[in-house]
Amino acid sequence: MGKKKRVKIRKLLERGEEVPEVLVMGWVRTRRDSKGGFSFIEINDGSCLSNLQIIADHKIEGFPGVAMKLHAGSCIGVIGKLVQSMGKGQNVELQADAIEVYGPADTEEYPLQKKHHSFEFLREIAHLRPRTNTFGAVMRVRNRLAYSIHTFFQDRGFVYLNTPIITTSDCEGAGEMFQVTTLNLANPPLDEAGIDYTQDFFGEKTSLTVSGQLEGEVYALALSEIYTFGPTFRAENSNTSRHLAEFWMVEPEMAFYDLEDNIDLAEDFIRYLFSDVLEHCSEDLEFFNRRIDKTLLERHKGIVENRFERIPYSEAVHLLEKSKHKFVYSVEWGCNLQSEHERYLSEEVFEKPVVIFNYPDTIKPFYMKANEDGETVCAMDVLLPRLGEIIGGSQREDNYEVLAKRMKEKELDPSHYQWYLDLRKFGSAPHSGFGLGFERLVQFVTGMENIRDVIPFPRTPKHARF
RNA sequence: UCCGGUGUGGCGCAAUGGUAGCGCAAUCGGCUGUUAACCGAUGUGUUACAGGUUCGAGUCCUGUCACCGGAGCCA
Known part of the structure; x- marks a missing residue:
């Protein structure tokens, strides 16, 4: 899978044309399973707001093992055919031939859910909010x-x-300015006026601009x-x-x-x-x-x-x-x-x-x-x-x-x-x-x-x- | 820094001083070319922290911390 060139989702959606074989990579946003023997997986790679919908037939190789890991937050790569969508809501979708999981995300622990979160909460997880x-x-x-x-x-x-x-x-x-110093704050050198900045790194008092x-x-x-x-x-x-x-x-x-x-x-x-x-x-x-x-x-x-x-x-x-x-x-x-x-x-x-x-x-x-x-x-x-x-x-x-x-x-x-x-x-x-x-x-x-x-x-x- | 408000399951919220609940998410099952999917079941708590009042505190009082809104200051 790594040998083929990956295409960003934005490019595929902008073109809107069918592609016989394409590789996309991104993070799973949501998955919906159909008992018709396949799943809908939406992934996002940050190249644009829209997700790409992936149709994953449960018969593709190794799927039962893979499916368990395809929760929101997981990172995957998918090779498949980009085709006109049969459903409403998107022009094209990817029919997967193979899926590789790069990094699963434990759904019990992953803080982002497929629901609205307050900005206050997201600030506490600044590493995941992007x-x-x-x-x-x-x-x-x-x-x-x-x-x-x-x-x-x-x-x-x-x-x-x-x-x-x-x-x-x-x-x-x-x-107020932030001071920049290499002096030992617990025991700074002193002179008559107070702290002796001639002994500081720059020889005088410095700050961030x-x-x-x-x-x-x-x-x-x-x-x-x-x-x-x-x-x-x-x-x-x-x-x-x-x-x-x-x-x-x-x-x-x-x-x-x-x-x-x-x-x-x-x-x-x-x-x-x-x-x-x-x-x-x-x-x-x-x-x-x-x-x-x-x-x-x-x-x-x-x-x-x-x-x-x-x-x-x-x-x-x-x-x-x-x-x-x-x-x-x-x-x-x-x-x-x-x-x-x-x-x-x-x-x-x-x-x-x-x-x-x-x-x-x-x-x-x-x-x-x-x-x-x-x-x-x-x-x-x-x-x-x-x-x-x-x-x-x-x-x-x-x-x-x-x-x-x-x-x-x-x-x-x-x-x-x-x-x-x-x-x-x-x-x-x-x-x-x-x-x-x-x-x-x-x-x-x-x-x-x-x-x-x-x-x-x-x-x-x-x-x-x- | 000042004024005001808030702090309760993973998240969003409820609860007259008297058994802490609901929605979402999650897990399991059902249904479906689905799309904020839907239907059913299940589990989830040191009520921010430290004291105090009270027979009894999520609730009242004091202090601390954090967050939010506004002000000052600024871009």
């Missing part, structure tokens, strides 16, 4: 999105850049347009359906882009991704639309077909102030917009993605470019209905003096950022960029409610198993 319809579909969609992120930027001449995972730059207190942006700017100011796509770490004790301690982020950074160019790119990017996934993952998306969220496809088409709303922060505040909607947190110019405010704007006022830009400088980081009004900066957030912020970005401050002053105001140590300031000292250029949370994108595209169910192995507070 064998369910939902997780197979999530991971195929996730894969397609990753692929089209690369094609979007590659088609536009952006350079894919790998920024460091281990870093010394504390990206402006942007959340919370953003590749600062390093991305370095390469944008040489290669013009770059993007990063890699893991990001936040040690915030955050327990929500939208947060992970380890997640993947896409961060393009572009020389010669102002804020408007930046927003244009972000919008084109989002709409490209949705359009691509609608075209290439239709079976999986229809599954999500049927089982997870009945309005999913309708909303996705809305995103592809309509322009995003764009409003300045000041106007957003004005809209919220004059609205009759009762908010838990009141709104005034200068405050951070709360989740309830963002949701109100994207879900009720505009009912589509909203870009808010020109935020007060007091609530944004030091590196964002100051506007001429002296009180706002060139920041922008893209808000999606139901999900909230999916993109945060800005035009960067490219004036040396202004940036140095901002850093002083925010009490940052300039010695840590000398290389960053140097970019403004030598051949500075207007430039912009943004960050997109990859898992939040997958969440929105699939309709999955919890971010822990769109990443293979979620890392959250108190949870790093598997």
